[in-house]
Amino acid sequence: MEELGIVDDQLVKEFDKLPADFWDFKNEDTKELTHSIHNYPAVMVYPISRNIISIVKKYQNIESLLDPFMGSGTVLLEGILANIEKVYGNDLNPLAHRISKAKTTLIGDEIVQYRDKLVFDLEKEYEKYDKILNMVTGYVDEAGYDITAKVLDKGNWGENAPGILNEYLVKMNCEIKIPNIKNLGFWFVPKCILELQIIKSIIAEIDNDDIKDYFMLCFSETTRLASNRRNGEFKMYRMTPEKVKKYNPNVKKIFLQILDANVEKMNSFRNRVGYKNNSIVSLSLDDATKLVSIPENSIDLVITSPPYGDSRTTVAYGQFSRVSLQWCDYEKLSYKEIIDIDKKLMGGTSYKKGFSYDLPSEVLKKALDEILEDDNNLERAGDVYSFYRDLSQVLDTVTKKCRKNSYQFWVVGNRTVKHVKLPTDEILVELGKTKGLKHITTLGRTISNKVMPSENSPTNEAGKKVKTMNKELIVIFRKET
Ligand SMILES: C[S@@+](CC[C@H](N)C(=O)[O-])C[C@H]1O[C@@H](n2cnc3c(N)ncnc32)[C@H](O)[C@@H]1O
Structure with missing residues (x-):
């Protein structure tokens, strides 16, 4: 050399x-x-x-x-x-690793068909779970859980959201399973958690690893934007209890906006480097x-x-x-x-x-x-x-x-x-x-x-x-x- x-x-x-x-x-x-x-x-x-x-x-x-x-x-x-x-x-930082990988891995124009299929599947799942999604906030409220509690009390929503939601899903004869994520309820309102899990499950089924990783990153960004964090800050502070109570993020819309913007970004990357x-x-x-x-x-x-x-x-x-x-x-x-x-x-x-x-x-x-x-x-x-x-x-x-x-x-x-x-x-x-x-x-x-x-x-x-x-x-x- x-x-x-x-x-x-x-x-x-x-x-x-x-x-x-x-x-x-x-x-x-x-x-x-x-x-x-x-x-x-x-x-x-x-x-x-x-x-x-x-x-x-x-x-x-x-x-x-x-x-x-x-x-x-x-x-x-x-x-x-x-x-x-x-x-x-x-x-x-593993997240930095995932972002860098997705950003630098070239994906062919098949990404568009995968995007279309994902959107189609998503609409179908939302239709299928419409009732379950609409009833969940009332269920958690009627069961006496305070989704705005500041302290992560034992038995409270903040700490027990996966258990509470899984019980609800069983009662509703629904096969969705909420993963056991620590303090999940502190950061997310009930309906948002169900929607996120629906989106994640569809992405997990994708048969092309690069595309799956790319779309999972869109999901990752959605989890942050749809969470109860205060806007515009990198440190994780939760919204005020009053805001959490009223918070009803449009999770599907947030995800689809990120997905479409990122598919567009991949297309322009591919066009710039000439497919190689x-x-x-x-x-x-x-x-x-x-x-x-x-x-x-x-x-x-x-x-x-x-x-x-x-x-x-x-x-x-x-x-x-x-x-x-x-x-x-x-x-x-x-x-x-x-x-x-x-x-x-x-x-x-x-x-x-x-x-x-x-x-x-x-x-x-x-x-x-x-x-x-x-x-x-x-x-x-x-x-x-x-x-x-x-x-x-x-x-x-x-x-x-x-x-x-x-x-x-x-x-x-x-x-x-x-x-x-x-x-x-x-x-x-x-x-x-x-x-x-x-x-x-x-x-x-x-x-x-x-x-x-x-x-x-x-x-x-x-x-x-x-x-x-x-x-x-x-x-x-x-x-x-
Ligand atoms: C200022 S940021 C880099 C931003 C990057 N230039 C960009 O455009 O996104 C600093 C990075 O250093 C990483 N970092 C901090 N300490 C590290 C260490 N000991 N080893 C490896 N990475 C580390 C952090 O995770 C963070 O992603």
Whole structure:
């Protein structure tokens, strides 16, 4: 294989030529093709990776691309569109894995017939179960269950919805079975649960695995949108009891809208790539600190956006995915395994009893000392240390997977903890120096379309909110040795 040339100056010149707001992509349609087939937190809009790939490709022959934190697979799809031979994606969250797989697996035009059959079967089932669907809310109410109860009391609807509904279905001589999903009633009203199970059962019968997975993802998105969660938030908060009482989502309509939009998206993906995906896409569900299935010294380009911080105090990817993972039975995870996903993500290891600082970053050390100045802040300092300790390991692992002279693009956000700024871009540069990485440059961008909490509480005190994270930085490295 030909060696990769050093093209630092050419790249910097290219970046310097661009207007200051080039990387913002304020007015861009970021939903084309199979991008956005399913919601996901903190998606990195595709024009970022599209432009990085096209600029680097002018100067280097890129045969392999890696995103160790693929999330919804945005970077991977761009790799396919750029005809990169080997595209590697990784994420510890099984939902991210499913979305990325569905987004990057090309399906032929038979998808349209499968869609038509699904809609036909669905209408038939809705007709067949019309009475059962119409009577269920009254049944649960008359049996004395409070579907709005806040606490998950024993014997209450929140915890016992599957049992209560299965009893009802037996009484009605109906063969539908509600799966034993923990806290199902807390998140769904009775009729919604029955409808979701009807839709899921039809999808489960589909005889083409790629299409089944694609449609199951439409179902996954439906479970989230039809649940009792508060609108427009990635953290799982339930609606007020008053709203739950009146809530009557049109589940079939929600599902059919998602289904049709996504069939359209697959059709446009197929039209764009000309009926053939030239890339070999390899996805793994590994910890980014390990990446065992990715060969060493094999990657030509890395584009990635790691989390901004630990899941507890920034974006809870696991919590966002919980309802989908339970309903779709992805990877057959137990409830405990699903609940524990956030703890396995970056910064999940707890150091609240203390840590001995061992990372090669003076900037981070200074920030941690400031957080620690206040006696009570050991726990927050521990969280911060835990996150950067993982980031350092990921950088190490990713660099081992890369070829000499390959470039890495890290899109990061700087946050504030206890009023102390954490300049992740500078920390990353310091860490990179000890791993054989040359810092080429750092580009800035203003976030406009990334769906993120625009405010958080760096003090972790209720009511105290500080605006944060409307800038992102793209740190660029080259592997020198
Ligand atoms: C900012 S998101 C990536 C978004 C992605 N670029 C997109 O466009 O959808 C960060 C991702 O890192 C994943 N993640 C966090 N810690 C991880 C770890 N230790 N190993 C693998 N993935 C991890 C999360 O599950 C999440 O999907």
